[in-house]
Amino acid sequence: MDMDLSSMSSTARRLPDDPLERRLDEIQGLLREPLIPDDADLSSAATLSNLALVLADRVERGHRQLIATSVQLTSLREVAHRLLSVRSADRAAETIALYLHKAFDHSRVAVLLFDREPMVLRGTAIRRAGLGFFQAQITLPIPGATGAVTTSFASGEARLIESPTEAGLYQGEGDLASAFDMENLGSIVLAPLKAAHLFASPVGAGSGRQNLDQVPGPADGRTTVLGLIMVGRCGRETPLTSDDLSQIESVATTLSTVVENGRLYQDLRQGEMFRDDLLNSMGSGLVAINLARRAISMNQTAVGLTGWEMEDVLGDIPPFLPLADRGMEAAIRGASYGKPVLGKEVVLSKKDGTFFVASVSTSPLRNEDGEIYGVIATFQDLTVFKEMEERIRHLDRLAALGRFTAAIAHEIRNPLAGISAGVEYLTRGMDRSGPEGDNIGFIQKEIQRLNQIIEDLFRVTHPRPLMTAPERPELILERSLRSLGDMATARQIEVIRILPESVPAVPADADQIQQVTINLIKNAIEAMEPGGTLTLRTGTRPGRPGEEPWITMTVSDTGTGMSPEVRKRLFEPFFTKKASGTGLGLYICHGIVERHGGLLRIDSVEGEGSSFTVELPRTPVSNGGAQ
Numbered sequence: 001m002d003m004d005l006s007s008m009s010s011t012a013r014r015l016p017d018d019p020l021e022r023r024l025d026e027i028q029g030l031l032r033e034p035l036i037p038d039d040a041d042l043s044s045a046a047t048l049s050n051l052a053l054v055l056a057d058r059v060e061r062g063h064r065q066l067i068a069t070s071v072q073l074t075s076l077r078e079v080a081h082r083l084l085s086v087r088s089a090d091r092a093a094e095t096i097a098l099y100l101h102k103a104f105d106h107s108r109v110a111v112l113l114f115d116r117e118p119m120v121l122r123g124t125a126i127r128r129a130g131l132g133f134f135q136a137q138i139t140l141p142i143p144g145a146t147g148a149v150t151t152s153f154a155s156g157e158a159r160l161i162e163s164p165t166e167a168g169l170y171q172g173e174g175d176l177a178s179a180f181d182m183e184n185l186g187s188i189v190l191a192p193l194k195a196a197h198l199f200a201s202p203v204g205a206g207s208g209r210q211n212l213d214q215v216p217g218p219a220d221g222r223t224t225v226l227g228l229i230m231v232g233r234c235g236r237e238t239p240l241t242s243d244d245l246s247q248i249e250s251v252a253t254t255l256s257t258v259v260e261n262g263r264l265y266q267d268l269r270q271g272e273m274f275r276d277d278l279l280n281s282m283g284s285g286l287v288a289i290n291l292a293r294r295a296i297s298m299n300q301t302a303v304g305l306t307g308w309e310m311e312d313v314l315g316d317i318p319p320f321l322p323l324a325d326r327g328m329e330a331a332i333r334g335a336s337y338g339k340p341v342l343g344k345e346v347v348l349s350k351k352d353g354t355f356f357v358a359s360v361s362t363s364p365l366r367n368e369d370g371e372i373y374g375v376i377a378t379f380q381d382l383t384v385f386k387e388m389e390e391r392i393r394h395l396d397r398l399a400a401l402g403r404f405t406a407a408i409a410h411e412i413r414n415p416l417a418g419i420s421a422g423v424e425y426l427t428r429g430m431d432r433s434g435p436e437g438d439n440i441g442f443i444q445k446e447i448q449r450l451n452q453i454i455e456d457l458f459r460v461t462h463p464r465p466l467m468t469a470p471e472r473p474e475l476i477l478e479r480s481l482r483s484l485g486d487m488a489t490a491r492q493i494e495v496i497r498i499l500p501e502s503v504p505a506v507p508a509d510a511d512q513i514q515q516v517t518i519n520l521i522k523n524a525i526e527a528m529e530p531g532g533t534l535t536l537r538t539g540t541r542p543g544r545p546g547e548e549p550w551i552t553m554t555v556s557d558t559g560t561g562m563s564p565e566v567r568k569r570l571f572e573p574f575f576t577k578k579a580s581g582t583g584l585g586l587y588i589c590h591g592i593v594e595r596h597g598g599l600l601r602i603d604s605v606e607g608e609g610s611s612f613t614v615e616l617p618r619t620p621v622s623n624g625g626a627q
């Protein structure tokens with residue numbers, strides 16, 4: 001608002017007591033030019049009517065100015081808001097240029113922002129054209145350029161240039177003339193956009209704060225001119241005055257803050273997004289807690305591993321960390337005292353109530369001053385490793401057991417042969433019908449059983465090479481059943497056969513495969529009470545890609561079925577639930593089927609029955625030999 005203090009003293013009225021005179025004096029103090037001449041006669045009607053006209057004119061002008069200012073302010077707020085969402089410097093420059101053109105009605109406007117890489121002033125120029133406007137992108141390289149634009153940018157000083165020339169304004173690799181209509185340019189104001197504060201550290205390569213690189217700064221990397229506003233008028237318009245200069249300068253000051261804040265906000269957002277990307281791209285789960293153990297950050301991997309959503313966890317003590325676990329507690333306490341802990345194995349709980357073994361590492365969370373204000377815990381799911389470890393341990397155990405039993409079997413075989421021969425010798429010519437004969441028979445049966453076990457063991461540890469020939473699967477099953485004698489009928493087991501002739505022959509070592517099916521049928525019968533049903537079935541199943549269908553032989557029973565515990569240990573040597581069992585049957589079966597390149601599949605429902613299926617490929621296996 002215009003104000004001229006000097007005019008206050010210039011008034012001296014003849015009728016100071018007159019209320020009109022007093023008000024006029026007061027108003028005069030706010031105005032630049034006098035409303036009426038000092039010596040005007042206020043009692044004359046002509047003077048009064050003239051005064052009324054002048055005042056009405058003033059009121060109207062004031063009112064218009066008020067509207068304009070309020071429009072400018074409103075749109076400035078809008079510009080500030082828009083700049084926050086603007087991603088590129090180019091868009092920011094365009095937004096401001098449009099604002100200056102529309103809200104202030106300047107006929108020629110350019111807003112240029114400094115780009116450090118590659119040292120140019122770049123932005124948008126707008127000039128009135130008919131009822132609309134003409135808009136262009138301009139880029140003015142700074143190195144090697146001369147003229148008022150570069151000096152004003154470098155010095156940070158605003159200036160008014162009356163009747164500018166193209167050479168006087170900018171001489172360099174860029175082009176200002178076409179965008180600005182230099183030929184018709186009458187006057188111009190250059191007003192630098194300056195950052196409100198100096199950045200503490202020079203922004204640049206190696207400073208580690210790459211984001212700030214996007215804040216333009218002049219060549220020395222320290223001064224803080226963000227860019228330049230240019231406002232011009234063509235020769236036909238009233239030339240720009242020093243009043244316009246100060247107005248444009250103050251607008252530039254306001255806009256500088258807006259631009260700077262917009263930039264800083266963008267940098268912050270980018271920094272945040274980068275941080276989130278970084279955290280969420282980690283293969284490990286991560287949770288950061290403060291010293292009160294409340295979660296302050298968590299990554300997506302942790303969400304995936306634990307099933308807890310971030311909203312559930314942030315602000316609370318992470319529900320999946322076993323703080324009651326002494327090892328975990330120590331790991332967190334250690335980190336909060338500055339001592340990181342690596343690879344602690346603990347059990348973490350999931351949201352669904354299940355658990356998993358994880359390797360947790362903790363490290364202190366420090367602020368800029370190095371003070372610890374929290375702890376970062378990263379963790380990996382060890383379940384897969386645990387399972388693998390368990391399997392390897394299991395196989396190791398089996399192998400060790402195999403070697404051990406082979407050694408024992410070897411040691412027992414010879415003495416057993418001796419005992420057998422001894423008993424034979426002692427009882428030669430003895431009457432075997434009496435009770436002694438029973439005892440001898442018992443001894444011989446037990447010797448036979450021991451022999452069988454040892455033979456079985458040898459079959460495992462010294463498997464015979466496979467001698468394969470095409471075999472019909474239904475015949476294998478039939479022969480196996482027959483070799484068990486009347487076992488099924490004695491136990492009142494019904495036998496159902498589903499043996500379609502369409503099932504082709506399969507290359508197999510008949511003796512050995514029969515061993516398998518005999519074992520399976522024997523187990524099935526043993527699992528059933530009288531009245532049960534044994535089903536023998538042959539069939540096919542799809543082979544692997546490019547392979548002929550496989551042959552299947554299934555032995556099903558309506559017996560006890562198996563608990564998960566039994567299923568898990570089924571193939572262990574010596575695992576048996578039977579009083580007179582050896583626990584070697586399935587162990588041997590597994591080895592034989594494996595050497596045929598086949599699979600042994602089990603379906604079992606506890607209390608309802610089990611199905612064992614031998615699956616054999618039709619492509620003969622090449623390594624039909626020993627393990």
Ligand code: ADP
Nearest residue numbers: 523524527576577578581582583584585586610
């Ligand atoms: P064994 O028959 O000497 O016990 P196996 O290796 O043949 O040894 O079988 C191991 C164990 O597996 C059996 O003791 C039994 O508990 C279980 N099992 C095997 N087949 C069946 C079946 N058809 N139904 C239920 N349990 C079975």
Ligand code: MG
Nearest residue numbers: 519523585586
């Ligand atoms: Mg058995």
